[in-house]
Amino acid sequence: MVTDMFDLSGRVAVVTGGSRGIGRAIALGLADAGATVVPTARSADDVQETVDRIEDAGGEGLAETVDVADVESVESLFDRVGEELGGADVVVNNAGINPGNALGTPDRVDPEGFDTVMDVNLRGAFLCARAATEHLQKDGGSVVNVASVGGLVGLPRQHPYVASKHGLVGITKSLALDWAPDVRVNCLAPGYVATDLTEDLTSDDDLRAAILRQTPLDRFADPEEIAGPAVFLASDAASYVTGSVLTADGGWTAR
Numbered sequence: 001m002v003t004d005m006f007d008l009s010g011r012v013a014v015v016t017g018g019s020r021g022i023g024r025a026i027a028l029g030l031a032d033a034g035a036t037v038v039p040t041a042r043s044a045d046d047v048q049e050t051v052d053r054i055e056d057a058g059g060e061g062l063a064e065t066v067d068v069a070d071v072e073s074v075e076s077l078f079d080r081v082g083e084e085l086g087g088a089d090v091v092v093n094n095a096g097i098n099p100g101n102a103l104g105t106p107d108r109v110d111p112e113g114f115d116t117v118m119d120v121n122l123r124g125a126f127l128c129a130r131a132a133t134e135h136l137q138k139d140g141g142s143v144v145n146v147a148s149v150g151g152l153v154g155l156p157r158q159h160p161y162v163a164s165k166h167g168l169v170g171i172t173k174s175l176a177l178d179w180a181p182d183v184r185v186n187c188l189a190p191g192y193v194a195t196d197l198t199e200d201l202t203s204d205d206d207l208r209a210a211i212l213r214q215t216p217l218d219r220f221a222d223p224e225e226i227a228g229p230a231v232f233l234a235s236d237a238a239s240y241v242t243g244s245v246l247t248a249d250g251g252w253t254a255r
């Protein structure tokens with residue numbers, strides 16, 4: 001049955017940035033598909049809330065903290081996942097930021113802001129994949145890197161973010177080559193999703209209208225609408241999909 005191919009029972013899935021927004025929705029989606037999910041972020045309370053929601057829905061989860069920009073923190077996370085759950089079969093690299101000091105025309109971008117965005121969005125994803133190597137190669141795992149439409153096209157005044165997401169698309173392809181045929185590695189590229197990250201866009205009438213004019217589906221996505229594509233890429237339903245980028249952008253990049 002095709003629907004059985006989406007079943008993640010018996011798999012362990014680590015989701016970075018699983019404490020709110022898209023990451024929490026993906027964590028809940030993976031748990032709904034049967035995985036034991038480890039949502040992670042820097043805030044322990046917020047990841048525990050994700051686990052509470054997973055358990056309320058009848059699933060299994062384990063709350064863990066990590067700072068993906070810190071190599072020791074990342075390695076210690078995957079050590080704990082190995083000890084407590086036997087390792088990760090799925091890694092969703094979703095943690096991401098786009099802070100004010102990295103936004104603006106090039107002359108206004110703070111060099112430290114540039115580094116911070118790269119450290120979290122790009123280096124952090126690489127560190128997680130690297131730390132999970134043995135886990136993923138044990139039984140044939142899957143990595144889902146949450147990039148953005150900003151990983152496919154340029155966005156004005158978001159230079160570090162766009163650089164980090166283009167880099168993530170590139171690393172996805174290189175990892176897919178190095179780890180084939182055992183481990184699949186793919187990218188998910190959401191368009192505009194209503195979360196804390198885009199609050200400045202959804203709350204500004206002019207910005208919101210400008211984005212909607214470019215979005216054929218004429219709305220921001222709910223975070224839950226990104227969970228389905230993530231479950232697909234993580235699961236055997238995508239068994240012949242690797243090194244790819246799946247857009248979930250309401251048609252934004254179709255223009």
Ligand SMILES: NC(=O)c1ccc[n+]([C@@H]2O[C@H](COP(=O)([O-])OP(=O)(O)OC[C@H]3O[C@@H](n4cnc5c(N)ncnc54)[C@H](OP(=O)(O)O)[C@@H]3O)[C@@H](O)[C@H]2O)c1
Pocket residue numbers: 016017018019020021022023040041042043046066067068069094095096097120146147148149189190191192193194195196197198
């Ligand atoms: N929202 C959109 O429209 C959109 C569109 C395209 C792509 N994306 C991408 O989707 C991903 C999630 O975005 P979102 O909108 O859901 O953002 P969000 O609501 O701001 O959530 C970001 C998540 O990342 C975690 N995080 C941030 N820095 C971290 C660090 N150093 N170490 C570990 N975790 C960290 C946050 O938790 P803590 O702060 O507690 O660590 C939080 O769980 C990002 O990669 C983003 O670039 C979003």
